Amino acid sequence: MTILIEQPDLDSRAEDLQKLSSDINELVLDGGFVVPKSSVSCNGLEAEELVSNNAFLAPEINSFGRLFRDYDAENERQKSVEEFYRLQHINQTLDFVKRMREEYGKLNRVEMSIWECCELLNEVVDESDPDLDEPQIMHLLQSAEAIRKDYPDEDWLHLTALIHDLGKVLLLPSFGGLPQWAVVGDTFPLGCAFDESNVHHKYFKENPDHSNPAYNTKYGIYSEGCGLDNVMISWGHDDYMYLVAKENGTTLPPAALFIIRYHSFYPLHTAGGYKHLMNEEDTKNLQWLRVFNKYDLYSKSKEPIDVEKVKPYYLSLIEKYFPQKIRW
Ligand SMILES: [Fe+2]
Ligand SMILES: [Fe+2]
Numbered sequence: 600m601t602i603l604i605e606q607p608d609l610d611s612r613a614e615d616l617q618k619l620s621s622d623i624n625e626l627v628l629d630g631g632f633v634v635p636k637s638s639v640s641c642n643g644l645e646a647e648e649l650v651s652n653n654a655f656l657a658p659e660i661n662s663f664g665r666l667f668r669d670y671d672a673e674n675e676r677q678k679s680v681e682e683f684y685r686l687q688h689i690n691q692t693l694d695f696v697k698r699m700r701e702e703y704g705k706l707n708r709v710e711m712s713i714w715e716c717c718e719l720l721n722e723v724v725d726e727s728d729p730d731l732d733e734p735q736i737m738h739l740l741q742s743a744e745a746i747r748k749d750y751p752d753e754d755w756l757h758l759t760a761l762i763h764d765l766g767k768v769l770l771l772p773s774f775g776g777l778p779q780w781a782v783v784g785d786t787f788p789l790g791c792a793f794d795e796s797n798v799h800h801k802y803f804k805e806n807p808d809h810s811n812p813a814y815n816t817k818y819g820i821y822s823e824g825c826g827l828d829n830v831m832i833s834w835g836h837d838d839y840m841y842l843v844a845k846e847n848g849t850t851l852p853p854a855a856l857f858i859i860r861y862h863s864f865y866p867l868h869t870a871g872g873y874k875h876l877m878n879e880e881d882t883k884n885l886q887w888l889r890v891f892n893k894y895d896l897y898s899k900s901k902e903p904i905d906v907e908k909v910k911p912y913y914l915s916l917i918e919k920y921f922p923q924k925i926r927w
Pocket of ligand 2: 763764836862863
């Protein structure tokens with residue numbers, strides 16, 4: 600079943616979004632550095648096999664011209680962010696992404712419901728973010744509840760917010776214990792030139808793809824307007840959760856899958872790079888992603904949510920859009 604949705608009425612929301620924007624300047628963006636309680640290895644896929652350096656850094660993910668809170672450790676954190684992006688830009692290659700998609704596309708690790716995964720993510724805390732010393736589920740529910748308030752009729756969007764970061768389980772040992780650079784951070788296309796819109800662009804020089812003539816032109820292996828669906832994006836929690844949702848036959852609309860898959864694609868949705876790869880459908884879906892993105896950030900300053908109180912509503916949405924048990 601395909602759920603049809605209307606495009607967002609951006610004009611009527613303009614006032615709200617303007618308010619959100621002014622608040623965003625004070626906020627830490629979607630960092631989401633989930634730190635596993637213990638580390639590494641699972642299902643024969645050792646982190647060491649996947650990466651050249653499996654150090655678990657704790658960078659602030661929200662670089663790329665986004666503002667930091669004014670606190671003592673800011674300089675140190677900015678250095679960590681830069682080191683994070685250095686590792687990410689060197690290690691995310693087209694070959695790496697293909698291997699990750701193939702390996703995780705098997706969805707042979709565990710069977711559990713969406714809510715069970717929320718609770719699993721709840722066990723770990725983002726230790727790198729001084730403002731987020733609370734369980735991840737709070738961020739998910741705060742984003743979802745904030746959107747629900749402003750878009751009460753778009754229940755698919757509420758659920759999208761709830762599940763958008765579930766792919767961070769990749770950091771957990773039972774999901775392969777991937778290093779931070781293979782799970783979080785801004786995402787970007789592989790197989791074509793690294794656009795200047797990428798934060799800390801200079802570190803791509805050390806990426807093997809950078810000197811590969813098949814991959815280092817504007818279009819590389821792609822063609823104009825080919826559509827993002829045909830583009831290989833750096834591996835992380837976004838693409839993994841997209842795979843999980845799609846392969847398990849979710850009935851969420853295309854815009855929801857687009858949001859899940861590209862919510863960390865800041866070079867596109869915030870910096871305006873890579874537009875030449877988009878098709879018409881991407882352009883439509885991007886409107887919803889921009890709506891979602893505001894709440895992903897804004898909700899981080901919200902008060903705690905009574906999980907038990909809102910749980911029945913979200914369980915009903917999960918039941919509406921997903922099978923009971925899904926493969927991860
Ligand atoms: Fe998020
Ligand atoms: Fe995220």
